[in-house]
Amino acid sequence: MKFTCNKSDINEAINIVLKAVPGKTTMPILECVVIEAADDELKLTTNDMSLGIETRLSANIEEEGIILVNAKMISEIIRKLPDEDIYFESDSNENILLFCGKAKFNLSGKNHEEFPMLPKIEKEKKIVISQFTLKEMIRQTIFSISNNENNKILTGELFEINGDEFKIASLDLHRVSIRKIQLKESYGDIKAVIPGKTLSEVSKILTGGMEDEVEIFFTKNHVLFELGKTIIISRLIEGNFYNINQMLTNDYETKVTVNKRELLNCIDRATLLLREAENKPVIMNVKNDEIKMEMNTKIGSMDENIGIQKEGKDLRIAFDPKFLIDVLRVIDEEEVNLYLFNAKAPCFIRDDNSYIYLILPVNLIDN
Amino acid sequence: MKFTCNKSDINEAINIVLKAVPGKTTMPILECVVIEAADDELKLTTNDMSLGIETRLSANIEEEGIILVNAKMISEIIRKLPDEDIYFESDSNENILLFCGKAKFNLSGKNHEEFPMLPKIEKEKKIVISQFTLKEMIRQTIFSISNNENNKILTGELFEINGDEFKIASLDLHRVSIRKIQLKESYGDIKAVIPGKTLSEVSKILTGGMEDEVEIFFTKNHVLFELGKTIIISRLIEGNFYNINQMLTNDYETKVTVNKRELLNCIDRATLLLREAENKPVIMNVKNDEIKMEMNTKIGSMDENIGIQKEGKDLRIAFDPKFLIDVLRVIDEEEVNLYLFNAKAPCFIRDDNSYIYLILPVNLIDN
Numbered sequence: 206m207k208f209t210c211n212k213s214d215i216n217e218a219i220n221i222v223l224k225a226v227p228g229k230t231t232m233p234i235l236e237c238v239v240i241e242a243a244d245d246e247l248k249l250t251t252n253d254m255s256l257g258i259e260t261r262l263s264a265n266i267e268e269e270g271i272i273l274v275n276a277k278m279i280s281e282i283i284r285k286l287p288d289e290d291i292y293f294e295s296d297s298n299e300n301i302l303l304f305c306g307k308a309k310f311n312l313s314g315k316n317h318e319e320f321p322m323l324p325k326i327e328k329e330k331k332i333v334i335s336q337f338t339l340k341e342m343i344r345q346t347i348f349s350i351s352n353n354e355n356n357k358i359l360t361g362e363l364f365e366i367n368g369d370e371f372k373i374a375s376l377d378l379h380r381v382s383i384r385k386i387q388l389k390e391s392y393g394d395i396k397a398v399i400p401g402k403t404l405s406e407v408s409k410i411l412t413g414g415m416e417d418e419v420e421i422f423f424t425k426n427h428v429l430f431e432l433g434k435t436i437i438i439s440r441l442i443e444g445n446f447y448n449i450n451q452m453l454t455n456d457y458e459t460k461v462t463v464n465k466r467e468l469l470n471c472i473d474r475a476t477l478l479l480r481e482a483e484n485k486p487v488i489m490n491v492k493n494d495e496i497k498m499e500m501n502t503k504i505g506s507m508d509e510n511i512g513i514q515k516e517g518k519d520l521r522i523a524f525d526p527k528f529l530i531d532v533l534r535v536i537d538e539e540e541v542n543l544y545l546f547n548a549k550a551p552c553f554i555r556d557d558n559s560y561i562y563l564i565l566p567v568n569l570i571d572n
Numbered sequence: 573m574k575f576t577c578n579k580s581d582i583n584e585a586i587n588i589v590l591k592a593v594p595g596k597t598t599m600p601i602l603e604c605v606v607i608e609a610a611d612d613e614l615k616l617t618t619n620d621m622s623l624g625i626e627t628r629l630s631a632n633i634e635e636e637g638i639i640l641v642n643a644k645m646i647s648e649i650i651r652k653l654p655d656e657d658i659y660f661e662s663d664s665n666e667n668i669l670l671f672c673g674k675a676k677f678n679l680s681g682k683n684h685e686e687f688p689m690l691p692k693i694e695k696e697k698k699i700v701i702s703q704f705t706l707k708e709m710i711r712q713t714i715f716s717i718s719n720n721e722n723n724k725i726l727t728g729e730l731f732e733i734n735g736d737e738f739k740i741a742s743l744d745l746h747r748v749s750i751r752k753i754q755l756k757e758s759y760g761d762i763k764a765v766i767p768g769k770t771l772s773e774v775s776k777i778l779t780g781g782m783e784d785e786v787e788i789f790f791t792k793n794h795v796l797f798e799l800g801k802t803i804i805i806s807r808l809i810e811g812n813f814y815n816i817n818q819m820l821t822n823d824y825e826t827k828v829t830v831n832k833r834e835l836l837n838c839i840d841r842a843t844l845l846l847r848e849a850e851n852k853p854v855i856m857n858v859k860n861d862e863i864k865m866e867m868n869t870k871i872g873s874m875d876e877n878i879g880i881q882k883e884g885k886d887l888r889i890a891f892d893p894k895f896l897i898d899v900l901r902v903i904d905e906e907e908v909n910l911y912l913f914n915a916k917a918p919c920f921i922r923d924d925n926s927y928i929y930l931i932l933p934v935n936l937i938d939n
Contacts, residue, residue: 275871278844285837286841301872307876307877308838308876309874310873311874312872473652474653477652478677505679505680506677507675507677507678508675509676511674
């Protein structure tokens with residue numbers, strides 16, 4: 206194999222595929238990247254067995270071929286080369302020769318035949334959305350996936366499409382996050398649970414451009430994200446997701462409208478009184494046109510009043526401050542609406558069309 | 573005690589004194605900051621027993637007094653308060669009340685009488701230099717202090733003043749770094765060994781401004797840095813520093829002049845072939861008007877030619893790449909001069925007036 210390519214092109218491509226290279230693995234071959242030269246293009250592939258990435262870049266191919274080489278090592282070498290074209294050459298013994306400027310490297314490759322190439326995915330069921338929107342939807346829901354591998358389904362996020370309605374949802378034992386949008390076209394009915402790890406890597410690769418689109422293809426066991434010259438293939442999590450709709454309601458006893466930044470900063474300050482493992486709730490006293498926020502810990506206490514608009518009755522309720530902070534951080538609106546029933550019922554933070562967050566309160570009697 | 577102060581003023585002051593708060597300590601009182609209100613000023617003091625910092629800021633004092641409070645906690649609370657004035661109040665039971673905007677905090681202080689206040693330093697022997705220069709001199713020498721606490725003297729840096737000549741030096745078993753400047757005035761003869769930890773904290777507090785000055789006072793056991801409203805007091809390391817002058821020479825057999833950036837980047841690339849604990853030298857083949865740099869490791873090999881100007885004979889010599897990188901990173905000049913004798917003698921990297929670095933080579937036969 207012999208080819209010449211632009212340093213920054215291959216550097217960018219390797220940084221993309223690195224996201225499917227496992228940090229620790231008992232299979233050293235998965236630490237490698239496949240570099241395939243054919244048809245005036247290079248194709249780079251990595252695969253950690255649940256997530257696989259493939260990306261393409263143009264190159265000047267003198268002799269077609271394929272090499273397998275440690276991904277982190279080659280990425281570090283390329284990153285530190287001078288900003289000039291790089292010439293690669295490999296022989297039948299997997300020896301790799303790399304020239305760039307006046308630098309010459311000799312490296313050992315591996316036999317590419319042992320590498321688990323990506324599965325072929327049938328491109329039938331799909332949706333198309335902007336990369337910006339998908340990136341936002343992931344950011345606004347991924348924080349409430351569960352880390353508990355014993356309940357695998359909760360370590361992923363539900364992707365649900367009904368016609369032109371697209372919904373992403375995640376939940377753990379204390380909260381639910383739902384983000385909805387209207388698609389430009391109507392697609393069929395699709396339901397899939399995508400691993401959180403996949404989504405966080407996809408999110409890093411998404412450009413976030415309003416104009417750039419991503420196509421998402423679904424099969425029974427896999428999902429494929431296609432964005433420009435890159436495809437990301439992931440296994441789905443098997444099993445049925447929880448029925449979220451039955452947890453939701455539009456009723457309420459108290460509706461509080463509050464400045465998001467003010468509420469977030471206040472809770473943030475309250476948590477300063479928590480030492481590492483300490484687990485004290487923040488108490489919200491909703492009274493007339495104010496919330497009095499309170500926190501009492503071993504170190505000291507704080508209270509602060511925040512002006513609100515209120516419909517319905519007064520209320521005293523307590524929450525794990527982390528759960529409120531997580532939600533308030535991802536909402537872009539200046540004001541949020543909290544919908545409450547009583548001290549033991551969940552709080553809903555939602556707007557009419559795009560998001561619903563549900564947070565369970567902490568029992569006040571315990572504190 | 574009662575006072576009101578500007579949030580960003582006290583925030584800045586606390587960030588300065590935090591540098592003498594120990595990360596881990598068996599004496600929890602050292603994790604505290606003393607806040608003293610008197611004469612329209614606040615004075616903040618911290619002390620980890622080898623390093624102490626005191627800084628002042630203006631405040632509106634309603635009632636004079638003194639409090640002792642956990643430094644990290646109070647700094648985090650202040651940092652997250654709204655950008656408004658902060659009101660502090662404390663009673664005789666060490667309870668601290670803090671108001672800012674609509675937020676109110678209750679915190680417990682400690683008895684300030686148990687805190688080890690800073691020693692009184694006689695301000696007799698001193699020098700004055702610009703903060704920029706001192707910061708640079710520390711940066712350009714501190715990397716070669718030793719971490720070995722068994723040879724305490726090498727964990728510090730020598731500050732030596734002879735008339736108007738000021739020299740900072742550090743050394744470990746493999747190398748020596750010396751940085752010299754000419755002072756504006758002539759001072760007496762001073763010699764002191766200052767702990768590396770002190771210098772790295774001082775360096776962070778120095779503004780780096782050309783116009784800002786720092787006064788350095790020396791006593792038998794202490795050094796005091798005075799910069800604006802802040803003073804930093806440190807113990808000196810006892811004992812005699814190595815006689816550096818007898819390690820130096822102006823002779824050489826080979827003089828190599830090379831572009832610093834090119835040499836540094838090449839060595840940097842060569843180290844990419846080193847896996848974690850691997851300890852292979854970079855080999856320099858000085859021949860005619862080129863250095864051929866070579867590195868051979870388990871992973872592979874690299875070589876690269878760099879153009880040079882040379883006086884004297886050809887030479888093959890090997891170095892720990894880290895030591896060369898450390899020196900080349902802190903030299904600001906575009907070109908450097910290497911002075912060499914043979915494969916077993918030290919390499920000198922020096923200019924006429926301001927710096928001398930000495931690096932021992934690695935035995936080539938072993939590799």
